[in-house]
Amino acid sequence: MASLKVIVASLNPVKQAAARQAFExxxxxxxxxxxxxxxxxxxxxxxxxxxxxxxxxxxxxxRAQQEQPHADFWVGLEGGVADAQGLGLQAFGWMCVRTDSREYSARSASFPLPRAAVAAIEGGEELGPVMDGLFKEQNTKHKGGAVGLLTNGLVSREALYIQPLIFALIPFMHEPLF
Incomplete structure (x- = not known):
């Protein structure tokens, strides 16, 4: 069986698991x-x-490619927040997949954030620790994430990231078309 070596630009087990699921x-x-x-x-x-x-x-x-240059793919995942065109602050993630010759990105779905989280983030705090405080949890960004907490476990951070990772892989799955 042929193999692919994938470098994920994170030590977060959720991000690595999402990359594994998407590539598999x-x-x-x-x-x-x-x-x-x-x-x-x-x-x-x-x-x-x-x-x-x-x-x-x-x-x-x-930077993952610079750090570990001998691989087939390098993957960057970044969670962020933004004002959703006047609908309030929402959270989402961007995924970037690159090879030696090409790079493609795709964005996850977004989801609304509670007022208390918005106030804390606008005050300079990071989403993960804010959600830990609101839900009396610890290190949720290495588990189900804010989306997991807010959906009562219906959607995990890992699940949120798998689909856009697959979307970013489309050009590599259908190389002659791209």
């Missing part, structure tokens, strides 16, 4: 090897715009 679904006839590497995003700990969040994902993937 996109390339079912390949053995997938996932390795995490801790690299900075180059953006704020809590990205506050769509563009900043995408930049964080792209820079993570680029």
């Amino acid at each position: 679904q996109a390339f079912p006839d390949m053995a997938i090897s996932i390795t995490g590497v801790d690299v900075p995003s180059g953006v704020r700990d809590q990205p506050m715009t769509d563009a900043e969040t995408l930049l964080g994902a792209r820079q993570r993937a680029q």
